[in-house]
Amino acid sequence: MKFSNNWHEKQNALIIDIMKQFLSFVKKEFYHIFRDKRTMLILLGMPIVQIIIFGFAITTELKNTEIAVFDLSKDISTQRIIEQLEASEYFTVSQVLNSSDDIEQVFRQGKVNMVVAFGENFNNNLLHTGEASIQLIADATDPNQSLMQTGYATNIITSYQQELMREHNVPFRIVPEVKMLYNPQLKGAYNFVPGVMGLILMLICAMMTSIAIVREKEMGTMEVLLASPIKPIYIILAKAVPYFTLSVVNLTSILLLSYFVLKVPVAGSLFWLAAISFIFIAVALSLGLFVSTIANTQVTAMLISGMGFMMPVMLLSGMIYPIESMPEVLQWISNIIPAKWYIDAIKKLMIQGVGVEFILKDMAILLSMFILLITISLKKFKVRLV
Amino acid sequence: MIKFLIEKEFKQIMRNSFLPRLIIGMPIMMMLIMPWAANQEIKNIKLSIVDNDHSTYSERLVRKATSSGYFHLTDVSLSGDKALHSIESGKADVILEIQTDFEKNLVKTGVANVMISANTVNGVKGSLSSSYMGAILSDFSSDIREEWSPKREGAALPLINVVPQYKFNPNLDYKVFMVPALMVILLTLLTGFLPALNIVSEKEMGTIEQMNVTPVNKFTFILAKLIPYWVIGFTVLTICFGFAAFVYNILPVGSLLTIYLFSGIYILVVSGFGLVISNYSNTMQQAMFVMFFFIMILILMSGLFTPISSMPEWAKIVTIFNPLKYFIQVMRMVYLKGSVFMDLTTQMFALLGFVVFFNTWAIISYKKTN
Secondary structure, three states: OHHHHHHHHHHHHHHHHHHHHHHHHHHHHHHHHHHOHHHHHHHHHHHHHHHHHHHHHOOOOOOOEEEEEEEOOOOHHHHHHHHHHHHOOOEEEEEEEOOHHHHHHHHHHOOOOEEEEEOOOHHHHHHHOOOEEEEEEEEOOOHHHHHHHHHHHHHHHHHHHHHHHHHOOOOOEEEEEEEEEOOOOOOHHHHHHHHHHHHHHHHHHHHHHHHHHHHHHHHOHHHHHHHOOOOHHHHHHHHHHHHHHHHHHHHHHHHHHHHHOOOOOOOOOHHHHHHHHHHHHHHHHHHHHHHHHHOOOHHHHHHHHHHHHHHHHHHHOOOOOOHHHOOHHHHHHHOOOHHHHHHHHHHHHHHHOOOHHHOHHHHHHHHHHHHHHHHHHHHHOOOOOO | OHHHHHHHHHHHHHHOOOHHHHHHHHHHHHHHHHHHHOOOOOOOEEEEEEEOOOOHHHHHHHHHHHOOOOEEEEEEEOOHHHHHHHHHOOOOOEEEEEOOOHHHHHHHOOEEEEEEEEEOOOHHHHHHHHHHHHHHHHHHHHHHHHHHOOOOOHHHOOOEEEEEEEEOOOOOOHHHHHHHHHHHHHHHHHHHHHHHHHHHHHHHHOOHHHHHOOOOOHHHHHHHHHHHHHHHHHHHHHHHHHHHHHOOOOOOOOOHHHHHHHHHHHHHHHHHHHHHHHHHOOOHHHHHHHHHHHHHHHHHOOOOOOOHHHOOHHHHHHHOOOHHHHHHHHHHHHHHHOOOHHHHHHHHHHHHHHHHHHHHHHHHHOOOOO
16 A cells, blocks of 8 residues: 555656656747747748738639730620620720731730630621621630630620520520529639648648757757657657647637638638647648658758648649649649648638538548658657767 | 859769759659649539439430530439538539429420539639539520421521630640749749758858858859859759650740740849848748748749739739749740740840849848858
């Protein structure tokens, strides 16, 4: 009885001891960060600036695309179509061309993105032979944009045609009622905010941890830490705590900004939004840890985690380009990008506002990535540096 | 004097076990993978169908929609609510709901309703998929019309034939669009980040003090730092040209010489910018984060991924100060449209302005005394 009590006390004292040691390590890491004011300012300010810039500026929406009109008929129908193109927010008619030679000219100067060309006797053909043509000549140097331009223009022309059909009371009309779910104003920010969240959290976390550890190696202070009685796992944990805290601050500022400034809704549960973000931050931190076990110098660590990860995250996470349009191989590769799963989950939670049962898969994948990365890095983490 | 300084820089780069591999490996990886990813074409839209009518016509409509090539039938639901569920779980992107009495209404009253609901979290995808569906519907109704009254009434129908034509890139090949821009990104990353870390790493190592006590003047010092990145930049660019030509079969319509000329100027812009940041930083960490901050903004606001014309006015003004924008324009114009030097004078002056600005700044901000 006596013995067991004693044993318990000892055990407790040991735990308290370890906790104390651990906390003093955490404190040390916080000092490291707070002492470097400039880096801290960047770390906390960067997400704010970026989310504002990207929220407003990064969009693929068509807005006021400059087009030119080449109209050989100049009749009531062509007038009305041009008016409707002009009235839409997508297009601005900036030039009226008089000869077909001008078409080449305006494209080469890069002044307009699309030319709308009507043939002769447009209205006449339309009403009598029922065969009137419009040519949409688009500058396809940017294929994405040109497809969208011709798509939207065709849409406007088709709705004009349907208007005519209604006027003429043509039979067999199908009238579609279109419902835009979740984002009725088609705002680009709804799509990009989750992407930017993934990008910023991923890169900042990975960079911070990888540099912090490799730096100690390079400076030689890692030897000192490893020689202390505390276990290596606590050293690493102590490094992760401050960066985790910083990332949570960043996450909060991103969410507040996107809600109040960009007016992106938070339709789903805030609790689960926070939960999945924490998991994602943990994945990013452990990825940084993993990089630090490969890299020997700060330059290498930074170049891998800052420069090396930037493009894959931007391009393969579905942030800008839809993953389902990629070739099979790339779709497969995109599965190993953690940001892909996070962005997917955030879109569902934040904008679609669905329940947690729809993001379980994303969550499970992120969790297993975390476990995998942390196990490998701890195994590779060398207690002896030489 | 400068010869030895340059020799020193090269030795420092080559001695690092990682840098030479990065300089060769990164362009190869990026050129092999990235051009395939940059595709915004909306394909394989996942379609969920709710057919409340189950008539000959409704079934024909479903068949027409699924065989159109745009849509990929992933779900058939019994009610609109159930179909909505499949959008929530990501199983479908768009729902086509056919009302009861679709066929009856179409034949008797001449007008029938259907409902299209699209997931518009991605606004472009949502609106394009609903407009594809609209086109299929109007196609379908004109099919039916033709069956009921062949020729006779056909003449009175106002039908507009829209013919799109895509200039400069008739096959709408995204790789043609991305490859030249990727070269710009690679140049920016490699010849931007490396100089940004350069001077500050000498500061952290303490070797900068040795430079400071030599009679080397500031101009020579900065020049010796710039030249190796020039060489690196041209190496990277040449690797890229090779990949573009042999892997993607993309050759510039314009002259390679123009591209090399502009690249030479552009490398000086980013390297100069990197050196400025390096001069102001105390640790590599600072330099890295500052550089990262700017590069990310510069890349995303350059018109590389998303068009500048879609940006709001204030953002368009910001892009005037973005050197990447000008160089991407040059690359795309020379590669795709075959523009010649005379078409590119604006870009030339803009880039030269940046060169003078950043490199003067780099020379001034380098201080030999603490």
